Amino acid sequence: MPIDQLVQVLVFVVMTFMTLGGGLGVVVSRNLFHSALFLVLSLGGVIGYYVLLDAGFLAAVQLMVYIGAISILILFAIMLSPGLMMQHQSQRNEQWWVAALVGVLLFVVLAVVLGQVQWPVADAQALAAPNAQVSQLGVALLGPYAIPFEVISVLLLTALVGAIILARDTAD
Amino acid sequence: MRSEFVFVGILVVFSMLLPAAGLGFAWLIRPKKPNPIKKSTYECGIATSSDAWVQFRAQYYIYALVFVVFDVEAVFLLPWAVAYNQLTAYAMLESVVFVAILAVALIYAWRKGALRWS
Amino acid sequence: MDAIAAWLTTVIPGLGLPLAHLIVQVVYSAALAFGAPVGIVVAYTYMERKVIARVQDRIGPNRAGPLGVLQGFADAVKMLTKEDITPAKADRLVYNLAPALASVAAILVFAVLPVAPGVIGTDLHVGIIYVVAVGSLGELASLMAGWSSDNKFALVGAFRTVAQLVTYEVPMVIAVIMVVLAAGSMQLGQIVAAQDVPFLVTLPVAFFIFLAASMAEIGRSPFDLVEAESEIVAGFHTEYSGMKFALFFIGEYMHLFAGAGFIATLFLGGWRGPGAGDGSILAVILGWAYFAVKTTVIIFVMMWARATLPRLRIDHLLDFGWKFMTPVGLAALVAVAVALKIPGLGSPLLRWVAMLAANGAVIAVSLVAIAWAARRSGSASLRGVAGVKG
Numbered sequence: 001m002p003i004d005q006l007v008q009v010l011v012f013v014v015m016t017f018m019t020l021g022g023g024l025g026v027v028v029s030r031n032l033f034h035s036a037l038f039l040v041l042s043l044g045g046v047i048g049y050y051v052l053l054d055a056g057f058l059a060a061v062q063l064m065v066y067i068g069a070i071s072i073l074i075l076f077a078i079m080l081s082p083g084l085m086m087q088h089q090s091q092r093n094e095q096w097w098v099a100a101l102v103g104v105l106l107f108v109v110l111a112v113v114l115g116q117v118q119w120p121v122a123d124a125q126a127l128a129a130p131n132a133q134v135s136q137l138g139v140a141l142l143g144p145y146a147i148p149f150e151v152i153s154v155l156l157l158t159a160l161v162g163a164i165i166l167a168r169d170t171a172d
Numbered sequence: 173m174r175s176e177f178v179f180v181g182i183l184v185v186f187s188m189l190l191p192a193a194g195l196g197f198a199w200l201i202r203p204k205k206p207n208p209i210k211k212s213t214y215e216c217g218i219a220t221s222s223d224a225w226v227q228f229r230a231q232y233y234i235y236a237l238v239f240v241v242f243d244v245e246a247v248f249l250l251p252w253a254v255a256y257n258q259l260t261a262y263a264m265l266e267s268v269v270f271v272a273i274l275a276v277a278l279i280y281a282w283r284k285g286a287l288r289w290s
Numbered sequence: 291m292d293a294i295a296a297w298l299t300t301v302i303p304g305l306g307l308p309l310a311h312l313i314v315q316v317v318y319s320a321a322l323a324f325g326a327p328v329g330i331v332v333a334y335t336y337m338e339r340k341v342i343a344r345v346q347d348r349i350g351p352n353r354a355g356p357l358g359v360l361q362g363f364a365d366a367v368k369m370l371t372k373e374d375i376t377p378a379k380a381d382r383l384v385y386n387l388a389p390a391l392a393s394v395a396a397i398l399v400f401a402v403l404p405v406a407p408g409v410i411g412t413d414l415h416v417g418i419i420y421v422v423a424v425g426s427l428g429e430l431a432s433l434m435a436g437w438s439s440d441n442k443f444a445l446v447g448a449f450r451t452v453a454q455l456v457t458y459e460v461p462m463v464i465a466v467i468m469v470v471l472a473a474g475s476m477q478l479g480q481i482v483a484a485q486d487v488p489f490l491v492t493l494p495v496a497f498f499i500f501l502a503a504s505m506a507e508i509g510r511s512p513f514d515l516v517e518a519e520s521e522i523v524a525g526f527h528t529e530y531s532g533m534k535f536a537l538f539f540i541g542e543y544m545h546l547f548a549g550a551g552f553i554a555t556l557f558l559g560g561w562r563g564p565g566a567g568d569g570s571i572l573a574v575i576l577g578w579a580y581f582a583v584k585t586t587v588i589i590f591v592m593m594w595a596r597a598t599l600p601r602l603r604i605d606h607l608l609d610f611g612w613k614f615m616t617p618v619g620l621a622a623l624v625a626v627a628v629a630l631k632i633p634g635l636g637s638p639l640l641r642w643v644a645m646l647a648a649n650g651a652v653i654a655v656s657l658v659a660i661a662w663a664a665r666r667s668g669s670a671s672l673r674g675v676a677g678v679k680g
Contacts, residue, residue, distance in 0.1 A: 007178075011181070051174060052174060054174055056176065056177065059177075061247050065240075072239075073233070073236045076232055076233050077233060080229065080230070080232065134250075134254045135258065136255075137251040138254050141248065141252060142252060142255070142259055142266055142267065146266055149248065150273075152248060153245070153248075154273060156245060156277065157274065157276060160241045160280070160281060161277070164234065164281055164284055164286045167230050167233065167237075167286070168284065
């Protein structure tokens, strides 16, 4: 196949390994800090998917918000919990075989269902030129989607107020 | 848009090579004489007293939390800023409301002492 | 760079244009990844030590090579040959990964820097948030370094470093949004092209906020509490020696150059200047020279501030970020947004005047607010500064 398609497939495979491998690492790793770092790896893999889907803005936002802010929040929470970092726990308990069975069944069900869904495929021409995409997003955010835009700010305000109330309660 | 990121991919590969090359080269030419005293943790020249963990200061977490809120706000303001020329004055009002609500969030955090170091 | 690719297709028979582009990109990124760190670190560590020395009325390095110019190489050789002492209880994988991540993050930023007309790694359509996003990767490296060192000082240093970086990223992004408002695009090439009048003149508040926030993000004095030796040993990189420490060091100086380069691009017009407009080779060389000069001037200002200003205490530092820079930034953003939508602004000149007026109003209001806060504060010296008698 032509070289640029080959590169795309290669990038897709690498990103899939990052995402799935990271996810696996989160669950399997015995050290909580390592789990958090695997989570960061997994989120990083998603950046590659966004790039392959021509969503450069979302890729940069994923990096900026998920890896630059939320991962740090998670890491702080882990690092500030006394003693949590030093424990190395076994990842299994007595019921692991039930969990594995349920997991495999869920996978089979999902695979069958997802294979049969008629995914709507957008036209290639429906995507505007890259430099118009972000401004289209901006126009959309303040035009048809203005109410969600304002609701988001209220949501952020609520989240902040709630978090501060909770944090102050435990600290005082 | 995909093709724009090709350079980033190439640079990622090369930039990972720099530490590898540097560390490899240094591994070749540096002295290797480990002993237990050198390898012990640094604590101003005295023997270490306990395992390293930090006093639970919720304050660090709160700073990160407020940062997440303002980071997401900035993410929403960016497409607005790019499209600003094509928007009407009404859109300007909408975004002033957006920023005002988040300014209230900052003022709330400030007044409640969430941004105080001590 | 397109011109170089086209020239390559004429020189090497049978070379298609896409492959020529690829070769140019590979060569440029190799130069960025290997050449730029060495060049920048050598040149600017020398400049820093000389500038600070002169401010402190002494000479600075003058032994390695004529006038001490080979000092950087001497330091590099020293760091390569130092023993790498890894603490016994350090987490090996994370400990080794952290400096690599720090230098990778510092180099990746250069992919979108417009160094000269036509010379840019890739003019990403999301250029400016790519810069902010990759910058935040470095914070992760600090946390990893501090935690994996198994050292109380390193851990506390890492927390404080990340708290500082996180605090100053908010005003930095707000200043960036103001620039995007003025330029109408996140592409750095477009931002340079939109600066017929440099944004320093039309958006002074954004410039000051971005300059201060950049200094805090790089971790330079007066914001260098987290690596000051008298305070917390060496912060998150206490337990690093030899090449790994050198990688953090390289990361810091690359970050310095990148930060100054972006200030030059966003606020001083990047490579623009007389004679750099047309597409000729001379224009490229001139543009590169203008960019280098502007960046060096900004770096000089940062070094000047380092040599002159006392270090900020951690609570002052964080308060300054959250309680002064962020509100002023938000106010300026709203003011500029309102000013740009005043009906009847036809010509670009009127737009610039409107933005400048908005910024001026914000500066006036914040000076009044500072004076009011100083007057109300309990400190006698502050009240004296604000003009209150007794």
